[in-house]
Amino acid sequence: MEKDIRWRQRLENFERSCKLLSEIENYEINSTPAIVCEGFIQRFEICFDLAWKTVNDYLRYLGHDVMPSPRPIIKEAFAVGIIEEGQVFIDMLEARNLMSHRYDEKTFNHIFLQIQELFFPALFKLCKKLNEENQ
Numbered sequence: 553m554e555k556d557i558r559w560r561q562r563l564e565n566f567e568r569s570c571k572l573l574s575e576i577e578n579y580e581i582n583s584t585p586a587i588v589c590e591g592f593i594q595r596f597e598i599c600f601d602l603a604w605k606t607v608n609d610y611l612r613y614l615g616h617d618v619m620p621s622p623r624p625i626i627k628e629a630f631a632v633g634i635i636e637e638g639q640v641f642i643d644m645l646e647a648r649n650l651m652s653h654r655y656d657e658k659t660f661n662h663i664f665l666q667i668q669e670l671f672f673p674a675l676f677k678l679c680k681k682l683n684e685e686n687q
Contacts, residue, residue, distance in 0.1 A: 559609035563682050566602040570679045573599045573672055581664050589664055593651055596667045599675055600644050607634060610682060634681065640674045647671070 573595045581589065604622045607629045611618055618628045622645050630638030647663045 559606060559613045560686060562602065562606040562609050563679075563686060566599070566606045567679055567683065569595070569599040569602050570672075570676055573667075573675065576668055576672055579668075581661055589660070592664065592667060593660070596644075596663075596671060597648050597651065600648050600671070603675055603678055604641075604645075606682060607678070610634065610685070635674075635678060637674050637677075640670050644671050644674070 573592070576592045576595075579588065579592070604625050608618065608620055608625045611625065611628055611632075611634070614632075616628060616632070618624050623642070626635060626638060626641045626645065629635040630641070635641055643666070647666060650659060651663060
């Protein structure tokens with residue numbers, strides 16, 4: 553029972569995080585103040601972390617035993633069909649790690665656009681799929 557509750561509780565947090573990140577659709581990189589863009593990068597990092605942790609909890613609920621770190625969890629989730637765009641999630645992991653260790657405007661702008669065009673849609677799709685599984 554505890555495993556069931558854990559993944560569902562984490563899903564609620566992931567869903568709230570996706571809703572906050574969805575506001576990125578209303579912004580253009582060239583006309584948005586840097587502080588707002590930085591906030592979206594931070595929202596993405598939180599949302600991504602909640603995504604892989606929620607998937608980890610869900611995989612455990614389903615009986616899978618996976619090393620609790622993002623890359624193996626993403627690979628397992630892709631293998632069993634929870635995540636459809638495995639490479640996009642690997643790219644998210646790399647972008648998150650890159651932003652933690654390096655800051656330059658070109659990289660920052662590139663990742664902001666990736667969040668808008670690829671990462672947010674994939675995170676939203678995952679959230680929707682997990683919510684359907686939660687019914």
